[in-house]
Amino acid sequence: MNIRETVQSPQIDPQKIDRLAELAIRVGLRLEPGQDLLVTAPVAALPLVRRIAVHAYEAGAGLVTPFLSDEEIALARYRHARNESFDRAPAWLYEGMGKAFDGNTARLAIVGEDPMLLADQDPEKVGRAGKANAIAYGPARDRITAFSINWNIVAYPTPGWARRVFPDLPEDEALARLADAIFSASRADGPDPLADWQRHNGELRARSAWLNERRFHSLHYTGPGTDLTIGLADGHEWMGGESRARNGITCNPNIPTEEVFTTPHAHRVEGFVRSTKPLSHQGSLIDGIEVRFEGGRIVSAKASRGEAVLHKLLDTDEGARRLGEVALVPHSSPISQSRLLFYNTLFDENAACHIALGQCYSKCFVDGETLTDDEIIARGGNRSFIHVDWMIGSNELDIDGVHADGRREAVFRKGEWT
Amino acid sequence: MNIRETVQSPQIDPQKIDRLAELAIRVGLRLEPGQDLLVTAPVAALPLVRRIAVHAYEAGAGLVTPFLSDEEIALARYRHARNESFDRAPAWLYEGMGKAFDGNTARLAIVGEDPMLLADQDPEKVGRAGKANAIAYGPARDRITAFSINWNIVAYPTPGWARRVFPDLPEDEALARLADAIFSASRADGPDPLADWQRHNGELRARSAWLNERRFHSLHYTGPGTDLTIGLADGHEWMGGESRARNGITCNPNIPTEEVFTTPHAHRVEGFVRSTKPLSHQGSLIDGIEVRFEGGRIVSAKASRGEAVLHKLLDTDEGARRLGEVALVPHSSPISQSRLLFYNTLFDENAACHIALGQCYSKCFVDGETLTDDEIIARGGNRSFIHVDWMIGSNELDIDGVHADGRREAVFRKGEWT
Ligand SMILES: [Zn+2]
Ligand SMILES: [Zn+2]
Ligand SMILES: [Zn+2]
Ligand SMILES: [Zn+2]
Known part of the structure; x- marks a missing residue:
């Protein structure tokens, strides 16, 4: 042929x-x-x-x-x-x-x-x-x-x-x-996809701006199998949708994207968390992940499926056991509403709140472009050969923003922005 | 699908x-x-x-x-x-x-x-x-x-x-x-292709050995539109079929291959030559090439088709106007006998005697592995960004081997080994 x-x-x-x-x-x-x-x-x-x-x-x-x-x-x-x-x-x-x-x-x-x-x-x-x-x-x-x-x-x-x-x-x-x-x-099926993306980017920008005004010290997640406090990195910045690369070009790294995300503190994560969707990793499926964090490090991990692959992944390097990203996605996002499991992170991470093991994005810091690697690590950024997102959001997930003085504000209730 | x-x-x-x-x-x-x-x-x-x-x-x-x-x-x-x-x-x-x-x-x-x-x-x-x-x-x-x-x-x-x-x-x-x-x-359609290639390699080895014993100073080509003397590089070595790479592995670089070949002297080529088959170069066809050499350099070149591409090619660099390879293929070779024009050098060069513009093979020198670039050039090797073979053989081509003292031996008559 x-x-x-x-x-x-x-x-x-x-x-x-x-x-x-x-x-x-x-x-x-x-x-x-x-x-x-x-x-x-x-x-x-x-x-x-x-x-x-x-x-x-x-x-x-x-x-x-x-x-x-x-x-x-x-x-x-x-x-x-x-x-x-x-x-x-x-x-x-x-x-x-x-x-x-x-x-x-x-x-x-x-x-x-x-x-x-x-x-x-x-x-x-x-x-x-x-x-x-x-x-x-x-x-x-x-x-x-x-x-x-x-x-x-x-x-x-x-x-x-x-x-x-x-x-x-x-x-x-x-x-x-x-x-x-x-x-x-991917918002590619409307009569004017370029305009649709302009509006969508505007909405994500507004969510990031609200979080950046709040400057939470940590986020506290509660839900079935989950009671997790994720400290946010010192000088973290929330991002979402389009973003400016160091070469000066403002691009949209992910199509689709529904998340706003920032850098967690690699040493200030405590508690336990259960995944809510399967993770498709390098051709294998990992499902039913349950891990416990102490001092930012995963100290125990199991999975109902693919546990061996999960353990290999965590053993990649020291940074593979710590978080490099925390991301907020409403349960009502279009991808979530499709009710499909794509077995692909690009889609599934945009159907649910998620966290990522491994390397952080230096971009998710105030003035991130000017920071050295050592400064990023000093602020709580994580380094690893991997960056693997997995889904912890659902319509039963609540998230509070916690200020440095202990004050709390509701951020998510039952999987939606408050 | x-x-x-x-x-x-x-x-x-x-x-x-x-x-x-x-x-x-x-x-x-x-x-x-x-x-x-x-x-x-x-x-x-x-x-x-x-x-x-x-x-x-x-x-x-x-x-x-x-x-x-x-x-x-x-x-x-x-x-x-x-x-x-x-x-x-x-x-x-x-x-x-x-x-x-x-x-x-x-x-x-x-x-x-x-x-x-x-x-x-x-x-x-x-x-x-x-x-x-x-x-x-x-x-x-x-x-x-x-x-x-x-x-x-x-x-x-x-x-x-x-x-x-x-x-x-x-x-x-x-x-x-x-x-x-x-x-x-490609000799891949018989019941035992590996054995067929062993025999074929043996025949090419015998031809190369005969030429290496003779140590001709130059080859003199005569045929329609062709009266060309190609000096051979000092310490040239004829090769064909399988060959030993510097990493110690003896391989067959071309499948198919019917040629024995060596390095001409970049400054000792005189006379004129006409191509006998079209040359397919980077998606364009060049046909009816006629060139004249003086002191190893092409001083005039025309083509009945693709002349502009030919001139661009010759203008690539200084070495593009000089020869880097001379190769002998009998007119009775199986590819020639198929009477097909493949418009592809791998096949068409194995249907006819050919020469190549540009870079020489350092391997085609006695002890070529130990020579520096400068030594190769001193012996008549050519350097260029290109290596482009084109066909000058036919059933009307005669080739004499000329010794340093002027003695001549017939090598090809009417396109066949004597
Ligand atoms: Zn993400
Ligand atoms: Zn991620
Ligand atoms: Zn050749
Ligand atoms: Zn060649």
Whole structure:
């Protein structure tokens, strides 16, 4: 067959693909003339990558460099490679990406992988391969977490992903349903997606501003299986929606996004918390997470599913046991209301309040751009090779903001902003 | 559609794909346990890349990193990018590849692009983009021309390529015919391809040994439109078929290969020569090349087609006007006998005697591994950002070997070994 002509699924509306591509370039990245662009995507997302290349060049892009990954090749490793393979990672490639970002190359990631791709593989190998990759990825990740350049993540519906979200539907129908859900959650299906995003960004900006006026010392979470106090970092700043990268470009890193978020204090988290949605991590599913924090550190952790993967994850490095992000999302968010479990953090984290293990965003500090690594750590920022979000919100979650003097204000009640 | 299930063309025999993959890993690369592997391929060659990953991991590969390119994205640049884009290249990526090779990563290139992809684009932009890419590619190319690591090129039949080779056939039939031609020329369609390659390598080794005993000072070519004397570099060595890389691995860089070749003297080429087959260069076709050499340098050049691209190519750098390779292929070679024009150098150069503009192979010197760049140049080796082979052989070509004392020996008569 001719991949050029038939790679397009009839289940996925080409006009919506084009609108999502335009959104990724003009709202997600706000790509500026002369910027190069690095795109990573599963090969099944090729129809979107092609439209992204067109919109990038129309916006004046220098060079668009795509990296297409393939699930079959990823699986071939687990099926055929010898044991030593699982400690390897392409450090040279990630160092190169870091250099590209230093040269002001923008970064677009298209997600769409089968979230359970590695579910049947040896968790020990999955963990080792994930750790080796996370360590090697450092030079690229550092520029992204430091927000050196404009970056964006969008999603594309693939058959493998659709099968997981709609296991009871025929494949074509599942793909069509997932496509609708992605275009809708990404606000790419209205008559004027650019205007819709402008309004949405305004609402998120207002929520962040309210929290930044309050300057809470900590947040206190209560709900089923949860009684958790999360100290906020000294000089933390709440953010949401669009944000200004260090290269001066104001972009929307996540499409979709419904969260406002900031940096917790890595040493001031106490109590216990239970996850409310499954976490899909590097092809494995972790569900029913229950952890206890002491002095900011996870001292015990269990899971009803994927506990071995969770423990590998926590053992990545010292920072993997501490928090790097706390995020607020109302239970009434459109993604939550879709009642779908996407098995993908980009979507599921925007359906519920969540926290992240690992690396913090230096951007989530007042004057974060001017802080050194040591200053960030002194203020309670966390360092790690990982950054993994997991969902703790539900319609039974209450959150109080606690001031330094002990005064309390209701922030969330039954999963909604007060 | 599900790319995983339907990317396979029914016109291409999966068993032959698998045999070609095995040949690439076990004969082309002789991949050693623990070696990483970098694979570049057009996205349409994904079925071969997947089998290559399987055979690589079965051979003990560390990590297989595929880079899939897409013709539509390449065209999007020419259709939509602003003028400045055509001076850009991903230097960071090629520097990274250079580092990977320094870390003993093996290199596999799968060719299969539509050879005329860029034929309708502005030759000035094609030339600039090609030059920018050639310059940026230096760190990767240097390791390949210096033969630092085992590398291999194989081909995969794609619909765009098949359309060019068989313009009068329906697309399915064209693809099936091209697939047959590739598997046959690659000696991948017999019952025991590994044994066939062992025998073939033995024959090429015998031809090289004969030429290395003779130690000709120059070769004198005569034929229609051709009266050319090519001085051979001081201490040149003829090679063919398998060859030992500096990392100690004996590999077969080209599948297919029918040539024995060595390094000409960059300053001792005199006379004129006419090409006998079209040259497909970076998506454009150059045909009817006629050039005149003085003191090793091309002082005049014309072409009946693609002359502008030829002139851009010659203007790449000073070394682009001098020779870096001279290769002998009998007119009776199987690829020549197929009477097909593949519009691809890997195949067409193995149908005819050829010469290459640009960079020489340091390997084609006695003790080439120990020579410095300056020593190679002192012996007549050429340096350039390009290495472009073009075909000058036919059944009307005679070649004499000329000794330093003027003595002559017939090497080729009417396109065949004497
Ligand atoms: Zn978040
Ligand atoms: Zn996060
Ligand atoms: Zn050659
Ligand atoms: Zn050559």
